[in-house]
Amino acid sequence: MTKAERALETRERILTAACEVIADIGFENISMRKVAEHAGVSKALLHYHFDTREKLFAEAMTHSFAQTGLDTEDDTGSVPAAVVLARILRSMLPTDEELRQDWKLWQELWVRAQRDPAARHLAVDLYEQLHAWVAGAVERGIASGEFRPCDVAALGTLVLALCDGLGIRVMLDDPRVDLATARSVIWRTIAPALGIPPEFPEI
Template sequence: MTKAERALETRERILTAACEVIADIGFENVSMRKVAEHAGVSKALLHYHFDTREKLFAEAMTHSFAQTGTDTDADAEGGSVPAAVVLARILRSMLPSDAELRQDWKLWQELWVRAQRDAAARHLAVDLYDQLHAWVGGAVERGIRSGEFADCDVAALSTLVMALCDGLGIRLMLDDPGVDLATARSTIWRTIAPTLAVDPTFPQI
């Protein structure tokens, strides 16, 4: 392993540890020492890569975001994945449907709180939402081009999807007995199905 590869591996390990610690105890309770210990590196090495908690938090959020939904276009058979399946997989990734995604959601909640009083966090949150908007919009546009979806206002539909995911996702994070994962998914899909002119049943993914 080259020096550059070792540095990249160390950076990835630190970011993974930071995500886990922040999700576990909240950013306000996080110290650089706690992250270093969790990552199994020295505090000096941690500071070499990230000189402030704020920079570490921003990088951890970006790292977490980058790991989300990377397999939405994957098909084990090597064939083309229908646009409805791609969009359904994106919805799955945007809801706290497993332990890893619940951790991502905890990070998002930390970001929402920080964004209320910190300009850098606010800009980061807006940027990540823009990327989510483009991700959803890209899947919708793909379906329109292939003829799987009816032509529609892509930007408006993407905004609706994100709003529904946020609202229902919060209730899932609260373990609200009135909303389970299947209900959340079906509610979102039934809401957007008429606009896309597709079956209102959530696709098999």
């Protein structure tokens, strides 16, 4: 392994550890020492890669976001657009323990964004990427004839709003909204605009 590869591996390990610690105890309670211990590196090495908690938080959020939904679409393009969109929705909800951790990080970002301009800009940028992710799947379905032509931007905004609102209820273990209910509500809401069946597809 080259020096550059070792540095990259160390950076990835730190970011993974930071995501886990922030999700576990919240950003306001973390210290660089706690993250270093969790990552199995020295505090000096951690500061070499990230000189402030704020920079570490921003990089951790970006790292977490980059890992979300890597399996939503195959390289051959053979997966139907409805299935791709359904996989994206699955990845945007707290579907499993890994995604619940991502949601905890998002909740930390929402809180920080109210007080910190840098966090607010990061949140807006990540939402823009989510919007593009949804829009890409919808545009693909329209191009292939699987979806009815629609206002793609408006539909993307609706999907993100529904995922946020229902996802929070799932995170709260609200008995009225479990994952199946959240998926069903979102799909039934967007299905008429896309001209597809209202049942959430098998993915």
